[in-house]
Amino acid sequence: MPNDVLLVDDHKIMRDGIKAILGRADDFRVVGEAETGTDAVQFVKKYKPDMVLMDIGLPGLNGVETTAEILRHHPECRVAVLSMYDDEHSVVGAIRSGARAFILKRASDTDLVDALRIVARGGSYLSPQVSDRLLSRIQKGDLESKPAGAALEHLAPRELQVLRLVADGKTSKEIATILDLREHTIRSYRKTMMKKLGVNNVAGLTQLALSTGLTQLPRGAAAE
Amino acid sequence: MKRPSTDDPLRRVGHTLHDDVAPLLVAAGLQLQLLRMDHPAAAAQVNEVLATLEGAMDHVRQLSQELAPSPFTPNGS
Numbered sequence: 001m002p003n004d005v006l007l008v009d010d011h012k013i014m015r016d017g018i019k020a021i022l023g024r025a026d027d028f029r030v031v032g033e034a035e036t037g038t039d040a041v042q043f044v045k046k047y048k049p050d051m052v053l054m055d056i057g058l059p060g061l062n063g064v065e066t067t068a069e070i071l072r073h074h075p076e077c078r079v080a081v082l083s084m085y086d087d088e089h090s091v092v093g094a095i096r097s098g099a100r101a102f103i104l105k106r107a108s109d110t111d112l113v114d115a116l117r118i119v120a121r122g123g124s125y126l127s128p129q130v131s132d133r134l135l136s137r138i139q140k141g142d143l144e145s146k147p148a149g150a151a152l153e154h155l156a157p158r159e160l161q162v163l164r165l166v167a168d169g170k171t172s173k174e175i176a177t178i179l180d181l182r183e184h185t186i187r188s189y190r191k192t193m194m195k196k197l198g199v200n201n202v203a204g205l206t207q208l209a210l211s212t213g214l215t216q217l218p219r220g221a222a223a224e
Numbered sequence: 225m226k227r228p229s230t231d232d233p234l235r236r237v238g239h240t241l242h243d244d245v246a247p248l249l250v251a252a253g254l255q256l257q258l259l260r261m262d263h264p265a266a267a268a269q270v271n272e273v274l275a276t277l278e279g280a281m282d283h284v285r286q287l288s289q290e291l292a293p294s295p296f297t298p299n300g301s
Contacts (some may be wrong), residue, residue: 017254
């Protein structure tokens, strides 16, 4: 029986290509496509696919956040992350969110089907370029173990999601829509975060998110 | 991935490479892989094109990362 797969990528041309490749493999069946993290979470809640192939660089809720959100609703789901970048922060972020595979997007021979087969069997997978780089960093002893600053250690995953979206300039109403929560819940998260982080306003949250690398402003722009 | 607009032309180029150019190269690679599956006799020629494409992709990836680092990189800019 084939594994039901949801494809999540904001580029239709990518989804079409991946769908065609998976269409040649008898053990996978693409049952849905989503352009955004929010749509992907809704799909998973409704249809509970076996696997999700997730682009890491999604607009709004990014691939790492979407993976965490999907696994909160459907813990048995196996998520494989696809990424253009192979930096350790992307890799560590994806694995910490619960992804079972980190696959580098390449133009030539893709390891996609092999990776998905391993994940479908309950295993884990890193693209060779990614594992080589990680091994090298571990051997040198300079692998950074935390993607964000120590100040954010006490925040729950959901609070980190809200913090990043606040720092991205989203209103409570917009965040509520993206995360499928009530507006007053978002306001409550903001208050709790301010208390935990010792800041008094949104500008303080934004500056903290920027200083820890949780989000970025375009070069040349200034934080509030 | 739509990003916040920026006045920095180099960063804008980095985003364009990542958001627009790279997906096209990867998609072209996927189509070539399908072509190779359908026409095994042409595998050697297809592999040559794929290798060329991968070379272009490596340059795009590197340049994109330098001009507009991954959003997951702390203080990447």
